[in-house]
Amino acid sequence: MNSDSMETGIVENSGSTQWWKEEQIRYWQETTDHYLKFGTTIQAGIFLDDSSAGESYDDNNQTILTRSGLRSGQVVLDAGCGVGGPGLYAALHTPGLEVHGITLSPYQAELAQRLIADSPASGRVHVQVGDYHKLPFPDHTFDCALFLESAGYSFQLEELFTEIARVLRNGGKVYIKDVFRRSGKMTVQEWKEIYAFCQIYVQPTPSMEDMVSALEATGFRVTSALDITPMVIPRPREKEFGLPRFRKFPVLPIHWGEIVAKYSTG
Ligand SMILES: C[S@@+](CC[C@H](N)C(=O)[O-])C[C@H]1O[C@@H](n2cnc3c(N)ncnc32)[C@H](O)[C@@H]1O
Numbered sequence: 001m002n003s004d005s006m007e008t009g010i011v012e013n014s015g016s017t018q019w020w021k022e023e024q025i026r027y028w029q030e031t032t033d034h035y036l037k038f039g040t041t042i043q044a045g046i047f048l049d050d051s052s053a054g055e056s057y058d059d060n061n062q063t064i065l066t067r068s069g070l071r072s073g074q075v076v077l078d079a080g081c082g083v084g085g086p087g088l089y090a091a092l093h094t095p096g097l098e099v100h101g102i103t104l105s106p107y108q109a110e111l112a113q114r115l116i117a118d119s120p121a122s123g124r125v126h127v128q129v130g131d132y133h134k135l136p137f138p139d140h141t142f143d144c145a146l147f148l149e150s151a152g153y154s155f156q157l158e159e160l161f162t163e164i165a166r167v168l169r170n171g172g173k174v175y176i177k178d179v180f181r182r183s184g185k186m187t188v189q190e191w192k193e194i195y196a197f198c199q200i201y202v203q204p205t206p207s208m209e210d211m212v213s214a215l216e217a218t219g220f221r222v223t224s225a226l227d228i229t230p231m232v233i234p235r236p237r238e239k240e241f242g243l244p245r246f247r248k249f250p251v252l253p254i255h256w257g258e259i260v261a262k263y264s265t266g
Helices: 003-008 017-036 057-068 085-092 106-117 157-167 188-201 208-217 237-241
Strands: 045-047 075-079 098-103 125-129 142-148 168-181 221-227 232-234 254-263
Touching: 017 106, 045 057, 045 254, 057 085, 057 142, 057 168, 075 085, 075 157, 085 098, 085 106, 085 125, 085 142, 098 106, 106 125, 142 157, 157 168, 157 208, 168 208, 208 221, 208 254
Parallel strands: 075 098, 075 142, 098 125, 142 168
Antiparallel strands: 045 232, 168 254, 221 254
């Protein structure tokens, strides 16, 4: 087993994290237009709370905006921003909020430029291509880093959160909403399904415990780590757009989670 597979649990792949990164770029090139038929938020689950008025992606984005506590005047990193939908929603609903998105996909970044240009929040939302493990921003730039169904694509969680700590201001926050691998023992069928899921969606899907450990190992204080599965409505869009990648997973060992963590330099 190489060091990548030891970290991710995926034992048969083409090797390096670079290979996976290229495969992720191909994945978004192939699928982004399909996801856009359902809106500019590319998330597999709609997160609702007691105050949600409906079950749309706007309701999801409002839940995230409220729970992440973003405020006017703050500067936010949208790490793994897709085409910028949630960032645009946050900026439109929070006067003076500035959002900087980063996506691995050049195609998503190009589409984001058009969406930003058409938005009243243009000028406060920026999207560029890049890898969130190596950010093109100076130290201490951001009040908050958002990871909306994006941190689970990282094969190097400690490198990732070390980089996030660098760009956060003292007292800055990380807010994560994601799909996590269930921890504990798995049946053979569950193992086969999570393995196929990781291959199809090109992500290692770490457990919530792994992500919390990586945050703590890099100096973050985790203030909340919740299983939010009962508050999420899954939206398996691939079935609707008929992608060859789609398949059913009757016993997939995953759950939804939300993690909030703070970084202070002392
Ligand atoms: C499921 S989409 C979520 C997009 C967006 N957060 C949203 O809610 O619409 C996952 C995103 O993570 C991004 N991503 C994955 N690995 C990344 C990396 N190493 N650096 C930057 N972005 C990454 C992908 O490019 C994609 O935009």
